[in-house]
Amino acid sequence: MNRRKFIRRTALTSAGLGMITIIPSEVWSSGVSPSDSLNVALIGCRNMGFGILQHHLSNPGVNCVAMCDIDESVLNEKAAELKKRYNQSPKLYKDFRKLLEQKDIDAVIIGTPDHWHCLMMVYALQAGKDVYCEKPMANTIAECNIMVKATAYYKRMVQIGQQQRSGFIFQKAMELIKSGMIGKLRKVNIWANFEYDAGPVIVLDGPVPQGVDYDMWLGPAPVKPFNQNRFHGSWRHFWDYGGGLMSDWGVHLLDIALWAKDITNPPVRVLTYAGNTFHEKRARETFDSMTVIYPESDFVINWDMTAGLQRGPYDMPYGLAFVGDNATIVADRSKIILYPEWDNQAKKPRTEEYKYTEGKESHGEHVKSFIDCIRTRNKPACPPETGRVAALYVHIPNIAARTGESILNWDDANNRFTNSILANQLITPFYRQPWTLPKF
Numbered sequence: 192m193n194r195r196k197f198i199r200r201t202a203l204t205s206a207g208l209g210m211i212t213i214i215p216s217e218v219w220s221s222g223v224s225p226s227d228s229l230n231v232a233l234i235g236c237r238n239m240g241f242g243i244l245q246h247h248l249s250n251p252g253v254n255c256v257a258m259c260d261i262d263e264s265v266l267n268e269k270a271a272e273l274k275k276r277y278n279q280s281p282k283l284y285k286d287f288r289k290l291l292e293q294k295d296i297d298a299v300i301i302g303t304p305d306h307w308h309c310l311m312m313v314y315a316l317q318a319g320k321d322v323y324c325e326k327p328m329a330n331t332i333a334e335c336n337i338m339v340k341a342t343a344y345y346k347r348m349v350q351i352g353q354q355q356r357s358g359f360i361f362q363k364a365m366e367l368i369k370s371g372m373i374g375k376l377r378k379v380n381i382w383a384n385f386e387y388d389a390g391p392v393i394v395l396d397g398p399v400p401q402g403v404d405y406d407m408w409l410g411p412a413p414v415k416p417f418n419q420n421r422f423h424g425s426w427r428h429f430w431d432y433g434g435g436l437m438s439d440w441g442v443h444l445l446d447i448a449l450w451a452k453d454i455t456n457p458p459v460r461v462l463t464y465a466g467n468t469f470h471e472k473r474a475r476e477t478f479d480s481m482t483v484i485y486p487e488s489d490f491v492i493n494w495d496m497t498a499g500l501q502r503g504p505y506d507m508p509y510g511l512a513f514v515g516d517n518a519t520i521v522a523d524r525s526k527i528i529l530y531p532e533w534d535n536q537a538k539k540p541r542t543e544e545y546k547y548t549e550g551k552e553s554h555g556e557h558v559k560s561f562i563d564c565i566r567t568r569n570k571p572a573c574p575p576e577t578g579r580v581a582a583l584y585v586h587i588p589n590i591a592a593r594t595g596e597s598i599l600n601w602d603d604a605n606n607r608f609t610n611s612i613l614a615n616q617l618i619t620p621f622y623r624q625p626w627t628l629p630k631f
């Protein structure tokens with residue numbers, strides 16, 4: 192047993208006795224060589240979680256030692272796939288609390304719906320694990336705050352799954368903008384038009400599928416009858432579990448707009464239009480159309496989403512346009528195109544053209560950044576503070592939409608809206624017993 196594993200096991204023994212041992216990060220980093228093996232566990236296996244697990248396994252020395260899902264068929268199917276592709280046989284669990292008792296786990300991947308992220312992350316941190324938590328960091332403002340504090344308290348590594356931070360495309364876009372190539376950045380226009388967010392066709396409630404622990408899927412959320420539209424995949428259209436297209440894509444794209452200006456605080460003022468403009472009623476509580484303005488004194492971010500469509504400006508379903516005095520940079524996950532302004536006096540473009548169209552998904556790089564940080568104890572590409580700010584940029588307009596407030600003013604120091612009693616009631620979720628919101 193190497194020094195690191197030894198220290199970890201000692202810490203876990205104390206934690207098992209109900210004591211919390213805080214281990215300074217320097218201790219973890221001592222004696223850790225990059226060739227050390229790393230044992231990861233996955234909670235929530237169906238879709239994104241399993242993808243992220245596979246990105247972990249494509250790094251040397253990484254093993255999957257545990258997997259958990261409340262759906263037996265998902266769990267068995269993914270376990271079989273893991274055996275076939277990677278020849279790995281993790282222990283299988285239906286209750287994540289049991290998984291967290293497994294002592295040889297170094298890091299946990301959280302790939303469940305958003306309403307579970309906070310509890311699972313805090314429990315994993317308490318158990319001495321590092322955490323890769325999918326985005327949006329949590330489903331409410333209060334949970335995001337707790338997760339930031341818990342990470343600092345337990346001194347663990349946490350990467351939030353806003354993977355665009357780790358990829359070439361947006362790093363290059365940031366480099367171009369910050370080099371001054373487009374002149375003063377005046378606004379960022381963001382759009383997101385996705386077919387899927389119109390929601391699925393309405394179906395009646397039905398029996399809980401065999402092998403599914405539905406109570407454990409609901410967890411801290413209110414009890415509702417089982418409906419396949421509120422379950423795997425499409426839960427994201429219902430407030431108890433997610434925030435619709437606004438939060439699903441909003442955290443990714445707004446995060447990049449914030450990065451361009453190095454904004455590290457939540458918005459102070461948000462103007463929101465939200466409506467349902469799709470031609471038919473679908474299984475969805477979240478809004479299908481939202482236009483949100485985040486005004487600053489000399490800069491503005493505009494968000495414009497329409498669910499049920501698949502095309503948008505520059506013939507891109509989603510994207511960001513960084514509007515500067517000398518040029519506009521348009522980017523999505525696969526490309527960057529710089530459109531120079533024309534200088535009428537000099538009779539030439541105000542800056543050179545730039546085009547890159549070979550971009551690819553950046554999950555792999557983001558996972559690699561997490562693994563490097565586990566080994567070096569350096570800060571990851573998207574720590575919880577960054578995840579929190581992006582999450583508040585989407586939760587605030589969603590709260591505005593739900594309460595019918597077109598303008599919301601946020602006082603971050605006091606964790607409250609200054610102009611809406613109704614909005615303040617949606618900051619903190621009510622957890623269903625026996626689950627309780629962690630206290631920090």
Ligand SMILES: NC(=O)c1ccc[n+]([C@@H]2O[C@H](COP(=O)([O-])OP(=O)(O)OC[C@H]3O[C@@H](n4cnc5c(N)ncnc54)[C@H](O)[C@@H]3O)[C@@H](O)[C@H]2O)c1
Nearest residue numbers: 235236237238239260261302303325326352407408423424
């Ligand atoms: N970073 C990205 O680009 C990206 C893309 C897609 C999804 N996501 C995020 O990934 C997360 C999962 O989304 P998805 O599309 O994979 O959802 P999904 O519904 O397809 O899968 C979620 C899985 O979690 C399981 N689960 C639910 N409660 C559980 C519990 N208590 N214990 C164990 N397992 C539980 C479900 O049974 C299911 O297998 C979400 O937070 C989503 O926002 C991120």
